Amino acid sequence: MGKFFNKIRQVFNIFLIMLLIGLAAAVFVYFLTTPEQRGVTFWISVGFLIFALVLETLMFSGIAMRGDSGRKVPAGFSQVLLCGLYFLFVIVVSVWNALSNFTVIKYMLIHIGGLVVFLVPMMLINMAVLRMTGADRREQKEGRANLSSMANKVAYIAEDLKSTGTPAESVSAIVNLSELIRYSDPTPATSRIERDLDDAINNLVKISEGKDLDAILRACTLAERALKERNESVRNAK
Secondary structure (H helix, E strand, O other): OHHHHHHHHHHHHHHHHHHHHHHHHHHHHHHHOOOOOOOHHHHHHHHHHHHHHHHHHHHHHHHHHOOOOOOOHHHHHHHHHHHHHHHHHHHHHHHHHHHHOOOHHHHHHHHHHHHHHHHHHHHHHHHHHHHHHHHHHHHHHHHHHHHHHHHHHHHHHHHHHHHOOOOHHHHHHHHHHHHHHHOOOOOOOOHHHHHHHHHHHHHHHHHHOOOOHHHHHHHHHHHHHHHHHHHHHHHHOO
């Protein structure tokens, strides 16, 4: 929960910063114009400032809140940068309008042109992010299948020991390991950590063939440590 509230505070802080800049720009434009000049174009400026503020906040919250091991952060920062440039564009055009007093049609065309220039690359970046999201889903599906396979191997060891008369309490650690694996987060950790877990499970399977309960339980403990390291790595990456 602490990480979640830290992310909320980050989003709130960036919103406050952008809001203060937007308010300063609105006040600046207000005092640059006479009451007669504060017509439609003035409120168009205010509307586009609010739109740019909301857009920038949403883009930044996308970076702060996502948990994807940082894989989408470069794309997210590109979107935030484009939104920041668009926010700056809106401020510059608003001040330019206050000094030049554009017609409503000309002013709207300038804003629409700027919106297209900045939003088109943002949409292209978003399309690339969506493709990455699809790849993440495939990784999660593969990770879930891999964990299920490991859990089944460990569960089979427990069942095999029970069938030879080993007391249930003696194999409880093995059963518990099977459940821990089955319900772990399917998000893959680094290849090294995933390989360590896979090696630990394979070692447990190999040792179980000797029916030496003490050796099996030692191998089970090592596998549980590898699983704990793997799960902590996945949690810390989010």
